[in-house]
Amino acid sequence: MVERRPFIVFLTHFILVVGVVAIALPIWITFVAASHSEIRMTQVPLPLWPGDQLWVNFKNTLFGNGLEGTETAPVWLMLTNSLVMAMMISIGKIAISLLSAFAIVYFKFPFRMGIFWLIFITLMLPVEVRILPTFEVVAQLGMLNSYWGLTIPLIASATATFMFRQVFLTIPDEMLESARIDGAGPMRFFWDILLPLSRTNIAALFVILFIYGWNQYLWPLLITTDQDMTTIVISIKQMLEVAEASPQWNIVMMVALLAMLPPILVVIGMQKLFVQGLTETDK
Amino acid sequence: MANINLVNLTKSYDNTEVLHHIEGSIADGEFIVIVGPSGCGKSTLLRMIAGLETVTSGEVFIGDKMVNDVEPAHRDIAMVFQNYALYPHMSVEQNMAYGLKIRGLPKDEIAKRVREAAEILEITEYLSRKPRQLSGGQRQRVAMGRAIVRDPQVFLFDEPLSNLDAKLRVQMRLEIRKLQKRLGVTSIYVTHDQVEAMTLGDRLMVLNAGYVEQFGTPVELYQCPETVFVAGFIGSPSMNFLSVTVADGVLTLENGATVAFSNGHSGTALLGVRPESLIANPDGAVRLKVEMVEQLGANTLVHGHLEGTGTEMVASLPGIETVESGTVLRFDAPQEALHLFDAATQKRLET
Ligand SMILES: Nc1ncnc2c1ncn2[C@@H]1O[C@H](COP(=O)(O)OP(=O)(O)OP(=O)(O)O)[C@@H](O)[C@H]1O
Ligand SMILES: [Mg+2]
Numbered sequence: 001m002v003e004r005r006p007f008i009v010f011l012t013h014f015i016l017v018v019g020v021v022a023i024a025l026p027i028w029i030t031f032v033a034a035s036h037s038e039i040r041m042t043q044v045p046l047p048l049w050p051g052d053q054l055w056v057n058f059k060n061t062l063f064g065n066g067l068e069g070t071e072t073a074p075v076w077l078m079l080t081n082s083l084v085m086a087m088m089i090s091i092g093k094i095a096i097s098l099l100s101a102f103a104i105v106y107f108k109f110p111f112r113m114g115i116f117w118l119i120f121i122t123l124m125l126p127v128e129v130r131i132l133p134t135f136e137v138v139a140q141l142g143m144l145n146s147y148w149g150l151t152i153p154l155i156a157s158a159t160a161t162f163m164f165r166q167v168f169l170t171i172p173d174e175m176l177e178s179a180r181i182d183g184a185g186p187m188r189f190f191w192d193i194l195l196p197l198s199r200t201n202i203a204a205l206f207v208i209l210f211i212y213g214w215n216q217y218l219w220p221l222l223i224t225t226d227q228d229m230t231t232i233v234i235s236i237k238q239m240l241e242v243a244e245a246s247p248q249w250n251i252v253m254m255v256a257l258l259a260m261l262p263p264i265l266v267v268i269g270m271q272k273l274f275v276q277g278l279t280e281t282d283k
Numbered sequence: 284m285a286n287i288n289l290v291n292l293t294k295s296y297d298n299t300e301v302l303h304h305i306e307g308s309i310a311d312g313e314f315i316v317i318v319g320p321s322g323c324g325k326s327t328l329l330r331m332i333a334g335l336e337t338v339t340s341g342e343v344f345i346g347d348k349m350v351n352d353v354e355p356a357h358r359d360i361a362m363v364f365q366n367y368a369l370y371p372h373m374s375v376e377q378n379m380a381y382g383l384k385i386r387g388l389p390k391d392e393i394a395k396r397v398r399e400a401a402e403i404l405e406i407t408e409y410l411s412r413k414p415r416q417l418s419g420g421q422r423q424r425v426a427m428g429r430a431i432v433r434d435p436q437v438f439l440f441d442e443p444l445s446n447l448d449a450k451l452r453v454q455m456r457l458e459i460r461k462l463q464k465r466l467g468v469t470s471i472y473v474t475h476d477q478v479e480a481m482t483l484g485d486r487l488m489v490l491n492a493g494y495v496e497q498f499g500t501p502v503e504l505y506q507c508p509e510t511v512f513v514a515g516f517i518g519s520p521s522m523n524f525l526s527v528t529v530a531d532g533v534l535t536l537e538n539g540a541t542v543a544f545s546n547g548h549s550g551t552a553l554l555g556v557r558p559e560s561l562i563a564n565p566d567g568a569v570r571l572k573v574e575m576v577e578q579l580g581a582n583t584l585v586h587g588h589l590e591g592t593g594t595e596m597v598a599s600l601p602g603i604e605t606v607e608s609g610t611v612l613r614f615d616a617p618q619e620a621l622h623l624f625d626a627a628t629q630k631r632l633e634t
Binding site for chain 2: 172174175177178179180181182183184188192193196197199
């Protein structure tokens with residue numbers, strides 16, 4: 001903004017601060033709750049500053065069985081499940097959409113545009129819409145309670161295919177022709193030229209898809225009945241529902257903290273590429 | 284090294300023919316320039332030779348081999364594109380080495396070739412840079428380097444200098460010419476710039492609307508243009524064209540002036556005369572009414588009309604001359620500088 005009037009400066013800062021507080025406060029409370037003992041968390045007033053039980057809670061949560069008196073799997077296992085699921089979804093989606101975009105942009109085959117539109121139309125059919133038939137198919141294939149069942153129905157992605165198509169269309173034809181003269185076959189061109197040129201877009205998409213995969217709730221809830229296949233996001237909900245005891249807030253919050261960590265790490269690790277991928281247009 | 288033969292080559296896109304029955308044979312080591320206005324099919328022809336476009340009918344021979352169905356990579360050619368088409372994510376060195384790597388040459392052989400090409404083109408110090416860290420001229424050199432390292436039988440260039448500024452263009456033009464002579468590789472160069480074409484080519488193929496108008500040396504094209512199109516396209520400023528009637532060894536201009544001309548033809552025709560062939564002469568038959576004067580230093584261009592008609596004319600006077608607009612200058616032209624064309628077929632009428 002060019003304008004520099006004090007009131008405007010104040011207003012913009014005020015809005016920003018309110019925004020930050022609105023986002024940061026719940027996280028802070030989660031953190032504080034995760035650092036007190038179970039007893040302290042049942043007393044009023046609730047603490048606003050961290051206690052000294054962070055490490056103990058961390059150890060108990062990660063390697064213990066989560067909540068006392070429940071049959072949940074150890075938290076580290078659920079974290080692993082979530083991680084595997086998120087990775088399989090994001091890598092699978094990226095691989096499939098890269099290949100289908102490659103086929104659509106660079107190969108002439110019958111019904112090419114028809115197939116493109118077919119893929120595009122599936123945008124209107126997210127998992128939530130087709131959940132019953134999809135469940136039926138997965139169940140019949142015997143993929144309930146497996147990583148395959150968790151991920152495969154979520155992998156097909158029209159959005160990513162469309163995005164890669166647009167990326168490929170910005171790459172000049174001469175690049176392909178030059179590679180042809182250099183003797184690169186189609187797959188070689190794909191690996192040596194297309195992939196490196198789409199690197200930042202892949203990274204940006206990976207971040208988005210990882211978080212999408214990590215936060216999946218409805219589908220894993222349906223498809224996994226075995227405690228050993230539960231994902232972390234589901235387990236948080238389950239922990240809150242323990243009927244007999246009042247919720248052990250310190251443990252629940254610690255689980256929540258742990259569940260937040262991987263997406264944050266992915267975002268931080270990929271930040272630079274992510275921003276480049278969303279903003280750069282120069283090829 | 285190889286000669287190239289184009290036999291009755293035709294190209295159509297969706298039933299529209301854009302190249303018509305192209306014939307031409309190119310000797311080993313020759314530098315051929317394909318020149319013509321925008322959209323005449325130069326790039327299409329070049330890309331057919333490269334194998335990037337399919338051939339609709341006819342045959343392309345490289346060496347003695349018919350290559351119509353041979354992949355570009357196996358035609359033993361190298362191509363330099365207008366936008367250079369360097370791989371942006373590879374360093375200059377990797378760009379140059381990529382084709383050799385795919386061909387499976389040993390590492391030290393690749394390194395040696397890249398080093399040699401880099402030395403010839405004086406880009407050794409940029410070898411580790413990415414293309415975006417180079418200026419246009421340097422990228423141009425890298426694109427050339429990529430062609431050289433392949434040690435091909437044929438170089439193909441598609442307007443490789445058109446993204447450079449005028450001065451660099453002249454410099455690179457000379458370098459390409461020297462390099463081609465030094466390497467002795469058969470080359471085909473596409474441009475729409477007739478000056479570039481005249482200075483570079485051993486022979487020029489003038490294309491117009493998908494037809495070969497003429498295929499000959501620059502001097503032949505200048506002195507003996509076969510068609511009105513070639514006559515007007517080659518040379519700057521372009522040739523003047525005047526409608527004339529020929530009878531009994533006399534040419535009659537539109538305004539009635541007559542010029543002696545011994546040519547077996549009679550009837551109406553188109554007379555072509557270059558601005559620089561018009562020689563000022565107080566008793567000359569051609570009267571030019573001056574409208575505008577361009578001082579170029581070495582010569583002076585006089586624009587105007589053939590007196591009494593609407594036919595535009597340009598004359599080039601040596602040195603610096605001051606001419607008032609509205610004055611009438613008189614010119615003569617030697618018989619050998621007069622070109623006569625058939626008004627209907629636009630073809631040259633030979634003596
Ligand atoms: N893929 C295509 N489909 C249909 N027509 C095409 C195609 N490519 C070229 N043409 C047509 O073929 C003709 C020749 O095109 P070409 O690119 O060879 O021209 P050019 O002489 O290289 O022109 P320029 O100097 O502008 O590059 C043009 O009329 C163009 O419209
Ligand atoms: Mg062209």
